[in-house]
Amino acid sequence: MRIMQEFTKGLFKENPIFIILLGLCPTLAVSTQVVNALGMGAGVIFVLLGSNIFVALLKNFIPEKIRIPSYIVIIASFVTIVEMVMQAYIPDLYKNLGIFVPLIVVNCVILGRAEAFAKNNSVGHAILDALGMGIGFTLALSLIALIRESLGAGTITLFPIGDFSGTLRIPVLSKAPARVIGLASGALLVMGYLKGLFNWVGARRKEAVK
Amino acid sequence: MSYLGILITFVFINNFILTQFLGLCPFIGVSKNVESAVGMGFAVIFVMALASLATWAIQNLILVPLGITFLQTITFILVIAALVQLVEMIIQKISPPLYKALGIYLPLITTNCAVLGIALIAVRSNYNALESFVAGFSAGLGFLLAILLMSTLRERLDLEWIPKPLKGVPIAFITGGLMALAFMAFDKALLKNLIG
Numbered sequence: 001m002r003i004m005q006e007f008t009k010g011l012f013k014e015n016p017i018f019i020i021l022l023g024l025c026p027t028l029a030v031s032t033q034v035v036n037a038l039g040m041g042a043g044v045i046f047v048l049l050g051s052n053i054f055v056a057l058l059k060n061f062i063p064e065k066i067r068i069p070s071y072i073v074i075i076a077s078f079v080t081i082v083e084m085v086m087q088a089y090i091p092d093l094y095k096n097l098g099i100f101v102p103l104i105v106v107n108c109v110i111l112g113r114a115e116a117f118a119k120n121n122s123v124g125h126a127i128l129d130a131l132g133m134g135i136g137f138t139l140a141l142s143l144i145a146l147i148r149e150s151l152g153a154g155t156i157t158l159f160p161i162g163d164f165s166g167t168l169r170i171p172v173l174s175k176a177p178a179r180v181i182g183l184a185s186g187a188l189l190v191m192g193y194l195k196g197l198f199n200w201v202g203a204r205r206k207e208a209v210k
Numbered sequence: 211m212s213y214l215g216i217l218i219t220f221v222f223i224n225n226f227i228l229t230q231f232l233g234l235c236p237f238i239g240v241s242k243n244v245e246s247a248v249g250m251g252f253a254v255i256f257v258m259a260l261a262s263l264a265t266w267a268i269q270n271l272i273l274v275p276l277g278i279t280f281l282q283t284i285t286f287i288l289v290i291a292a293l294v295q296l297v298e299m300i301i302q303k304i305s306p307p308l309y310k311a312l313g314i315y316l317p318l319i320t321t322n323c324a325v326l327g328i329a330l331i332a333v334r335s336n337y338n339a340l341e342s343f344v345a346g347f348s349a350g351l352g353f354l355l356a357i358l359l360m361s362t363l364r365e366r367l368d369l370e371w372i373p374k375p376l377k378g379v380p381i382a383f384i385t386g387g388l389m390a391l392a393f394m395a396f397d398k399a400l401l402k403n404l405i406g
Contacts, residue, residue, distance in 0.1 A: 021238070021379065025323045029231040069291060076284040083283065099330045102283045106323040108235060184229045185390035192376075192383030200375035 006125050010132030016109045017140035018198045023109040026100045027141050028187040033157045037145035039093045041138025043082045043101065048110050048130040048137075050078035055118040056126035062119075071114045072105070079104045109137055147190055152182025213344050215405055216337075220348035222396040226324050227356040228389055233324030237357055238382050240315070247361035251354030253315040255347060257297060258328050261290050262346030265329035266339050286329050291320045324353060359389060 016022045023044075030036045054074045055062075062070045083101050086094040094101060104110070113133055118126040150156055154174025157167050180186050226232045233254070240250045265286050273279045298316045302309045319325060328349045332342040363385050372381050 022235075024234040024238070025231045028234065069288070072287055072291060073284065076287050080280065080283050084280065099327060099334070102286075102330055103232075103323050103326060105283055105287050106326050180391070183390075183394065184231070185387045185394065187231065188383050188387030188390055192380045192385075192387060195383060196373075196376040196380035199380065203375065 003125070003128060006128040007132040010129065010134070010136035011139065012136070014133075015136045015140055016112075016133055017137060017144075018195060020112075021195075022112050023107045023137060024191075026103060026107055027144065028191060030097055030100050031141060031145040031148055031187060032152075032182055033096070033149050034142060034145045035157045035159060036093070036096050037141040038138065038158075039086075039090070040097060040100065041134070041141050043086070043097075043104055044107060044109065044137055045131070045134030046082055047075060047078040047104055047107075048113060048134045049127065050081075051075045051110055051114055052118040052126040052130035053123060055114045056121060056123045059119045067119070068111075068115070071111060075110050075114070076105050109133060144187075144190055144194065147194075148181050148186060151178050152180070152186055153177050212405060213341070215401060216341060216344050217348040217351075218401055218404065220345055221352040221355060222393070223398065223401060225352040225356055225393055225396075226327065226349050227353060228386070228393045230327070232327040233322050233353055236315075236318060236322055237353075237360060237386070238379060240318075241357050241361040241364055241382065243365060244358070244361045246315075247357045248354070249311050250315045250318075251350075251357050252311075253319060254322065254324065254353045255350030257290075257294055257316070257319050258325055258350040258353075259343055259347040260297065261293055261325050262328050262332045262342040262349075263339065264289055264293055266332060266337070266342040269333050282330075282333070286326060290325050290329065294320045324349065356389070360386065363389075 010016065012019075014020060017024070017027055026040060026044075030040045051071065051074050055071060058070075058074075079102060082104065083094075086097075086101060113129060117129050121129070146156065150170055150173060154170045154172075154177040155167050156170070178186075181190065220226070224230055227234060227237045236250055236254075241247050268285055268289055269279075269282070273282060273285065294316055298309075301316075328346050332345050335345075337345055360382070364382060367381060367385065376384070
């Protein structure tokens with residue numbers, strides 16, 4: 001029972017973006033296209049998995065006083081791996097994400113999970129926690145990207161597979177998109193209203209339980 | 211680019227919070243009242259200016275000559291973390307009143323993505339030492355401007371009626387979105403008109 005909970009809590013109940021509000025900067029900056037959101041999500045899942053495993057493994061060896069710098073070094077190493085792999089195999093995506101790839105280091109979700117979860121739990125639970133949180137982060141990020149791209153540009157960009165060019169056009173919207181949603185201010189507005197929606201749903205659920 | 215150009219670019223045109231989304235966490239988290247917003251803003255200016263200078267030195271004096279630029283991310287974040295710690299200790303020693311004002315904000319700054327962000331942007335734009343310093347300082351100034359505006363708006367919003375689900379963080383985001391809309395008025399054309 002508890003094992004399933006470690007995994008599912010990140011998806012909705014403790015969703016890093018909408019509920020705990022961690023890792024906001026990359027969320028809003030890369031959510032202009034769905035493909036960017038997925039790429040960023042994959043990078044974060046990898047780093048989160050690596051750092052959670054290592055922190056859980058080394059928890060008895062890292063002295064209490066220098067734990068934060070140690071976590072940062074572990075996280076930065078995994079981010080460097082992601083950076084190199086992306087640069088080598090998917091250079092387009094790497095270029096789109098820009099400085100937000102190295103900035104995964106300071107994504108508070110990762111340090112937050114190391115400090116709040118991995119250092120007190122076994123490796124198995126830390127892996128589940130990382131997967132749940134990572135997927136929750138990716139889902140939230142993709143949701144924002146989906147809303148912003150479809151309203152702001154009238155398209156949905158995914159990976160090109162075979163004949164499919166990778167871009168879906170939404171008939172009416174792509175002719176007259178609401179460009180502002182794709183720009184900086186749109187990101188903040190979409191995030192604000194989504195968070196409001198989540199609060200509303202959460203409040204209604206609580207009332208239903210009563 | 212001239213120093214004035216860099217200043218205007220980072221304060222208005224590429225304002226870190228409102229156009230680049232760097233440093234959003236403190237922007238939402240510490241903007242509940244003006245006093246703490248100003249404290250955070252000055253601490254950020256201080257650290258960003260020093261950090262961009264320090265990372266410039268590391269990049270050009272150590273990483274590039276030795277051909278180990280792939281260690282950039284790791285070294286930069288460690289240098290920033292060490293720098294923040296150092297600044298904290300120095301301020302505590304030299305000026306206790308200043309420490310009292312900025313002290314609690316300094317540890318938060320290590321994980322502020324704006325600091326690592328300006329270090330990376332300065333390196334990628336091939337700025338020289340002084341340009342990096344000015345860029346760091348002005349990006350910090352832009353942060354102060356945005357967080358100060360935001361905190362005064364939020365203090366007033368506390369007195370207004372707001373639908374319950376939107377109270378607190380959501381309304382802060384929406385306010386930020388409208389501010390970003392206003393900041394769209396500053397673009398490259400402004401820079402051209404001002405300094406040619």
